[in-house]
Amino acid sequence: VKGNKITVDTDELLALIEADDASLSAYFSSIPHAADLVEFFDLADIKYWPRFLLLIGDEEKRAELILHLDRARWPELLEHLDELNIATLLKHLESDDAADLLAALVPEKQLAVLRALPLEDRNQLAQLLKYPEDSAGGIMQVERAQVRFGAVVADAITKVRELVEEDVEVLAVWVVDDAGRLMGTVALSDLLLNKSTSAISTLVNTEIISVKPLVDQEEVARIFKKYDLLALPVVDDDNVLLGRIVIDDVIDVLSEEAEEDTLQLAGTSPEELFHETDALGTARIRFPWLVAGLICSFVSMLVLVLFQPLIERAVALFTFIPVISNMSGGVATQSATVIIHGFSTGKADLSDLPRILFKEMRVGMLMGLAFGLLAGGASTLILGSAYYHVGVVVFVSMCVALTAATLLGVFAPAILKRLGADPAVASGPFVTSLMDITGILLYMITATLFLRFFGTI
Amino acid sequence: VKGNKITVDTDELLALIEADDASLSAYFSSIPHAADLVEFFDLADIKYWPRFLLLIGDEEKRAELILHLDRARWPELLEHLDELNIATLLKHLESDDAADLLAALVPEKQLAVLRALPLEDRNQLAQLLKYPEDSAGGIMQVERAQVRFGAVVADAITKVRELVEEDVEVLAVWVVDDAGRLMGTVALSDLLLNKSTSAISTLVNTEIISVKPLVDQEEVARIFKKYDLLALPVVDDDNVLLGRIVIDDVIDVLSEEAEEDTLQLAGTSPEELFHETDALGTARIRFPWLVAGLICSFVSMLVLVLFQPLIERAVALFTFIPVISNMSGGVATQSATVIIHGFSTGKADLSDLPRILFKEMRVGMLMGLAFGLLAGGASTLILGSAYYHVGVVVFVSMCVALTAATLLGVFAPAILKRLGADPAVASGPFVTSLMDITGILLYMITATLFLRFFGTI
Numbered sequence: 001v002k003g004n005k006i007t008v009d010t011d012e013l014l015a016l017i018e019a020d021d022a023s024l025s026a027y028f029s030s031i032p033h034a035a036d037l038v039e040f041f042d043l044a045d046i047k048y049w050p051r052f053l054l055l056i057g058d059e060e061k062r063a064e065l066i067l068h069l070d071r072a073r074w075p076e077l078l079e080h081l082d083e084l085n086i087a088t089l090l091k092h093l094e095s096d097d098a099a100d101l102l103a104a105l106v107p108e109k110q111l112a113v114l115r116a117l118p119l120e121d122r123n124q125l126a127q128l129l130k131y132p133e134d135s136a137g138g139i140m141q142v143e144r145a146q147v148r149f150g151a152v153v154a155d156a157i158t159k160v161r162e163l164v165e166e167d168v169e170v171l172a173v174w175v176v177d178d179a180g181r182l183m184g185t186v187a188l189s190d191l192l193l194n195k196s197t198s199a200i201s202t203l204v205n206t207e208i209i210s211v212k213p214l215v216d217q218e219e220v221a222r223i224f225k226k227y228d229l230l231a232l233p234v235v236d237d238d239n240v241l242l243g244r245i246v247i248d249d250v251i252d253v254l255s256e257e258a259e260e261d262t263l264q265l266a267g268t269s270p271e272e273l274f275h276e277t278d279a280l281g282t283a284r285i286r287f288p289w290l291v292a293g294l295i296c297s298f299v300s301m302l303v304l305v306l307f308q309p310l311i312e313r314a315v316a317l318f319t320f321i322p323v324i325s326n327m328s329g330g331v332a333t334q335s336a337t338v339i340i341h342g343f344s345t346g347k348a349d350l351s352d353l354p355r356i357l358f359k360e361m362r363v364g365m366l367m368g369l370a371f372g373l374l375a376g377g378a379s380t381l382i383l384g385s386a387y388y389h390v391g392v393v394v395f396v397s398m399c400v401a402l403t404a405a406t407l408l409g410v411f412a413p414a415i416l417k418r419l420g421a422d423p424a425v426a427s428g429p430f431v432t433s434l435m436d437i438t439g440i441l442l443y444m445i446t447a448t449l450f451l452r453f454f455g456t457i
Numbered sequence: 458v459k460g461n462k463i464t465v466d467t468d469e470l471l472a473l474i475e476a477d478d479a480s481l482s483a484y485f486s487s488i489p490h491a492a493d494l495v496e497f498f499d500l501a502d503i504k505y506w507p508r509f510l511l512l513i514g515d516e517e518k519r520a521e522l523i524l525h526l527d528r529a530r531w532p533e534l535l536e537h538l539d540e541l542n543i544a545t546l547l548k549h550l551e552s553d554d555a556a557d558l559l560a561a562l563v564p565e566k567q568l569a570v571l572r573a574l575p576l577e578d579r580n581q582l583a584q585l586l587k588y589p590e591d592s593a594g595g596i597m598q599v600e601r602a603q604v605r606f607g608a609v610v611a612d613a614i615t616k617v618r619e620l621v622e623e624d625v626e627v628l629a630v631w632v633v634d635d636a637g638r639l640m641g642t643v644a645l646s647d648l649l650l651n652k653s654t655s656a657i658s659t660l661v662n663t664e665i666i667s668v669k670p671l672v673d674q675e676e677v678a679r680i681f682k683k684y685d686l687l688a689l690p691v692v693d694d695d696n697v698l699l700g701r702i703v704i705d706d707v708i709d710v711l712s713e714e715a716e717e718d719t720l721q722l723a724g725t726s727p728e729e730l731f732h733e734t735d736a737l738g739t740a741r742i743r744f745p746w747l748v749a750g751l752i753c754s755f756v757s758m759l760v761l762v763l764f765q766p767l768i769e770r771a772v773a774l775f776t777f778i779p780v781i782s783n784m785s786g787g788v789a790t791q792s793a794t795v796i797i798h799g800f801s802t803g804k805a806d807l808s809d810l811p812r813i814l815f816k817e818m819r820v821g822m823l824m825g826l827a828f829g830l831l832a833g834g835a836s837t838l839i840l841g842s843a844y845y846h847v848g849v850v851v852f853v854s855m856c857v858a859l860t861a862a863t864l865l866g867v868f869a870p871a872i873l874k875r876l877g878a879d880p881a882v883a884s885g886p887f888v889t890s891l892m893d894i895t896g897i898l899l900y901m902i903t904a905t906l907f908l909r910f911f912g913t914i
Contacts (some may be wrong), residue, residue, distance in 0.1 A: 010808075032664040035683045070804075157649055164646045169687075187644045189621045192614055202813075207489040207658065225712060226492045226525075230626075230687070239682050247704050248685045255682060257713040259798065265722070266794030267787060279819035286791050286820070287827070293787045294828060298835060300779035305839060308772060318775045322757035322782060322893055328725060330750045337723030355889045360734035363743070370744070371751060378755060382762060411736055433743065436779060 010043070017044045021055055034064035041065070046073055047161045052082040060167065063092035068103065069444045074104035079262045083109065089114040090125075094168070096249065098130035136220050137213030139253065140243035145173040147200055149183055154196035156186060174241055175204045182233055182241040210235045213242060217253045222346075224250045252307055261424065267293070296433030300325070300440050307444040310451065316387050317447055320394055321440060323375055327398065328405040328439035329432040331367055335360050335409025336431045340423045349415060357410050358408065365399070372398035389450065397401045397446035400455030401439045410436055466475075467500070474501045478512055485513045491521035498522070503530055506569065507537040517624065520549035523558065531561035540566065542575040552599045553626070553706065556585035556821045595679050596671030597691045597700035602630040604657055606640055611653040613643060628688045631698055639690055639698045641665055667692045670699060673708045679803075681707045718881065724750070753785060753890030757782070757897050764901040767908065773844050774904055777851055780832055784855065785896035786889040787863040788824055792817050792866025793888045797880045800870065807874060814867050821863030822856070829855035846907065854903040858896045865892055 012147045016027055017040075031037055037056075041049060049069075056062040066089060069077070078086060078101070087106070090113070092096045100126055102110055114122050124142050133135025143166070145159040163170050173186045184204035194203060197258050209223060210233045223232060224247060232245045267289030272282055294452060304311070304321075309319050342348030348356060363373050376395035412431050413423035473484055474497075485687045495512075498506060506526075510877055513519040523546060526534070535543060535558070543562070547570070559582055571579050581599050588594025590770055600623070602616040613630045619625050620902030630643045631829060641663035651660060667690045680689060681704060689702045717727050729739055761768070761778075768775050796813060799805030805813060833852035837845050869888050870880035 012533075033666075033684060034644070035685075053487060072878065117810040160646055161650050163716075164650060170646050171687075188649065189617055189627050192645065192649050193618050193621060209490075221708075223758070225708050228492075229489060230628075230705065247708070248681075248687070251678075251682050251704070251707065254708065254711045258711070258718075259802070261715075262722075262798060263794060266790045267717075268791050272795060276651065279823060280818055282816070283820050283823040283827075286788075286824070288827065289791070290784065290787050290824065293783050294780070294831060297780040297783035298832075300783070301776050301836075301839065304776040304779070305773075308776065308825035311775065312772050316762075317766060318768060319758050319761040319765065321775075321778055322752070322897065323754040324781060326750050326757070326890065326893065327747065330747050331743075333723045334746070337720060338725060338729060340718060345716070359736050359739070363740050366736060367743070367747065370582050370740075370834070371747065372752060374754075379758075382755070429666075433783065435782065440779065441660070 013040050013043050016040065017048065019131065024052065024130070025055045025057060029058070034061045035068050037065050038068045041069060046076055049077050051087050053081070054085065059088060060092050063089050067093070067097055071100070071104070074101065078105055078109075079236045083112045083116050085142055086113045090117065092167070095124055095128060095243075096139055097136075097152075099125055102129060102291075103133070104108045131213055134217045136211045136215040136217065136234050136245060137215060137242070139220065139249050140245045141214070142243040143168050144244050145170050146176055146241065147173055149177055149201055149204070151200045152196065153191050153194050153203070156191055156200060159444045160188070160191070169246065171246065174233060174244070175200055176241050179241045180241060182208070182235050184212060187311055187358055205214070208233065210239075212237070218257055220245060221250050221253050221257070233353040233374065235329050255337035264424075293433055296437065302442050303437060303444065307448070310444065313451070314326060314390070317393070319383070320379060320390065324394075324439045327371055327375070328401040328435045331364060331402045332405035332409040332435040335363070335406045336413055339410055339413045343417055343423050345387060346424070352413060353410070353414055357407070360406040361403060361408050364403035367406075368399035371402060372396070379417060389454070393443070393447045393450050397443040400446065401442045404438055404442060405435050408438065470497050472502050473497065474505065480603070481509065482512045482514060485518075486515070491518045493594070493618070494522050494526050495525045496527060496571075504531055506534050510538070516545060517549050524550070524554055528557070528561070531558065535562055535566075540569045540573050543570045547574065548727070549576070552574040552585060552700075553596055554580055556582050557590070582821070588670055591674045592670060593668045593672040593674065593691050593702060594699070596674055596677065596704045596706050599700040600625050602627050603633055604636055606632055606658055606661070608657045609653065610648050610651050610655045610657065610862070613648055613657060617645070617648070626703065628703065631690060631701070632657055633698050637698060638696045639665070639667060639692050639722065655847070667696075669694070675714055675870065677702060677840070678707050678710050678714070700825055715869050725759050731790045752892055753894065757894050760894060760901065761900050765884070767901065767905060771904070773840050773847055777836060777847065777900070780857065781854060781858060781900045784828055784832070784891045784895040785858040788821065788859045789862035789888045789892040792820070792863045793870055795871045798869055798876050800849060800874055800880050807871060810867070810871055815869050817863040818846070818860060821860035823854035824863075825859035828859060829853070831878065849902045850900070854900040857903065858899045861895055861899060862892050865895065877885070
């Protein structure tokens with residue numbers, strides 16, 4: 001009964017891959033939740049998938065399983081299923097998922113599958129395919145329980161029955177006027193607790209939130225979270241109800257966006273996950289991010305070449321370069337991440353910039369003092385007291401560089417936001433590389449000034 | 458009607474803060490969704506909050522608003538509300554939220570508020586307070602529609618009515634045996650579509666997933682996602698139903714965990730957000746992460762001190778240090794992030810290690826070749842052809858360092874996972890710093906070998 005406790009013996013599964021049709025079919029029937037078949041499919045080579053899929057007798061379960069398989073592999077899998085098999089799958093999918101599946105087909109096959117569908121479904125899906133995948137329209141379902149304002153509870157129950165018979169999850173009944181414009185919603189429990197002759201107009205809740213189909217899916221997730229919704233209606237410019245977004249799709253959106261953010265922060269992308277064993281394909285995706293890093297680090301190198309005469313006079317100075325660049329990069333990343341997080345959650349805005357800047361500057365000065373003393377002291381210990389002046393240069397440049405780092409950490413995302421770009425780009429490699437250069441430059445300038453004023457270094 | 462389109466004039470809101478009780482009360486009544494009052498509260502100083510709260514006539518809305526206010530500020534806010542006011546709030550909250558609110562009180566006040574509650578609520582909440590905040594028990598609600606296996610549809614409808622009257626959201630009816638052990642669930646639509654005399658036993662779906670109360674909330678979120686659930690029952694070791702987790706709480710869990718991950722990756726923590734203007738408090742949170750960075754960078758420095766004689770013979774060598782450390786850190790972070798992502802989404806496992814390692818090594822060698830050629834060429838250009846041997850050293854060390862970087866990027870998270878620690882710790886500053894050291898070391902060793910075999914550098 002506890003799905004999360006199912007223990008799977010990998011060896012048994014591997015043996016099953018080679019089993020005959022009857023054993024496979026029996027195995028598939030024995031697992032109640034399609035999601036629990038994913039591990040078996042992942043173990044088998046994708047060339048077996050089409051045969052396996054057709055051995056799942058329960059068409060409903062077959063369709064559900066497809067949704068849990070890696071979407072990156074849909075094109076390859078669908079290539080080996082014929083139009084009629086795909087059309088059967090589509091019948092058991094919610095319309096948003098059906099549209100996603102269709103989108104994974106090559107154009108000719110897409111047309112062939114659409115032709116194999118009943119006219120109504122065909123038009124619905126063709127309509128859904130027009131919305132961008134990551135928009136409200138792209139994640140909405142068109143099937144829904146919908147009644148007119150003048151209806152009674154019994155009418156609504158009839159609608160619910162129709163949908164439940166088609167295996168559509170019903171969370172609420174939508175109420176529209178004669179032109180299809182959204183007026184409100186009635187909870188299932190209200191239908192349950194009122195007489196079948198009660199007027200819908202007396203039960204309808206008109207204080208509802210809705211979105212337009214082109215709203216970004218991240219914004220949709222924010223609205224769900226803010227208003228604790230289970231479903232969100234999508235309406236056109238005339239407020240005509242087009243479909244609904246259900247909360248379990250929002251869970252997928254949130255995971256997807258978190259995945260994308262994490263991978264992009266490290267200089268790669270979710271696309272890479274499609275190249276399971278292809279080293280060249282993977283390298284190609286990661287390459288551009290590293291080229292950006294290479295260019296930045298060459299600027300650091302140029303700065304050092306510029307100061308080469310200084311280093312020749314005091315070689316010990318150069319040993320400190322990793323410390324100054326590591327520390328100032330770290331401090332800048334911390335500030336940038338907090339600001340970006342504030343922007344993305346709506347907790348901070350450009351109007352808060354003076355307050356944030358004032359605070360971060362003080363944080364930077366505190367860090368500069370603390371780490372300047374620590375690093376200056378440690379440098380003197382490592383290099384020996386003959387090099388105490390390096391310790392002084394380290395202390396001064398650390399104070400300046402860490403304060404500068406917090407300023408860069410605040411300004412980089414703020415400028416991007418001001419320009420209308422995604423402030424998150426400023427985190428990770430970008431700020432680190434920029435601060436590398438700045439840190440080394442400040443350190444070298446401090447050392448030069450020291451040399452000029454004290455005549456020694 | 459479109460909550461996401463409400464445009465708020467900040468100046469008007471600021472003027473409202475100073476308004477009299479009657480105007481404030483009228484304003485609060487005019488906003489249908491409590492979530493839309495958050496911006497106004499955030500603009501006002503927290504010292505006004507208790508008065509504002511009590512001016513919201515609708516107790517339901519008042520309770521809902523509290524949930525949307527920053528939880529870090531609950532202790533300060535609750536300090537200024539008396540026991541009876543807090544007890545009234547609790548009555549309108551779901552039990553999981555009520556327990557969270559109670560947990561924000563100092564122990565004496567917590568006792569006083571509990572005493573002001575009816576006996577049943579008091580026992581329920583005292584029970585919930587025992588579970589860790591981030592466990593299934595910590596996010597479950599105890600209120601639910603529950604019937605015996607022998608009941609009929611009419612009994613279930615009575616239960617639903619009781620809960621709806623208490624403003625509890627009902628998504629399904631739970632079916633238990635005489636000892637309270639979970640047997641299955643009946644959908645609301647099944648109640649709606651069947652006769653009131655139908656036996657529950659004929660409608661119950663027994664293929665359900667459940668969790669124990671101490672399961673981590675991240676695991677709970679994964680189960681919701683995997684099985685597309687709207688609600689998940691929590692049971693004890695004897696399978697007795699304790700409560701249910703509802704999907705909108707899972708949305709909060711996902712956002713919370715994503716926030717935590719992002720901030721920790723940058724070497725800070727969500728705690729920092731409680732220190733809005735306190736630079737010292739903020740610095741204290743960020744400090745330990747930077748100390749770790751400082752220690753690592755000092756190891757890099759020691760490596761350089763070790764090779765100081767080499768640098769004195771060929772000062773130009775040192776200019777390349779930022780490039781090698783930046784590039785190898787970047788490559789290692791990319792590999793580590795992809796592995797960590799695979800582990801955390803369950804797409805990869807320790808058993809996949811040989812395959813992953815083989816692939817990443819090839820990626821590393823490709824990167825090493827490409828960037829070795831680029832960087833070696835560029836170095837020769839920057840330093841002039843007299844330094845072509847630096848270019849050769851750069852090429853060789855880049856090839857070795859970038860291959861080593863992918864290996865480190867794979868092994869660091871894998872070793873942490875093997876030890877039972879969180880592999881995500883390996884991403885960000887940790888891998889970068891470790892690779893800094895390794896990169897510099899490999900570069901210096903290559904240069905030394907070059908010097909030994911060719912007699913020049």
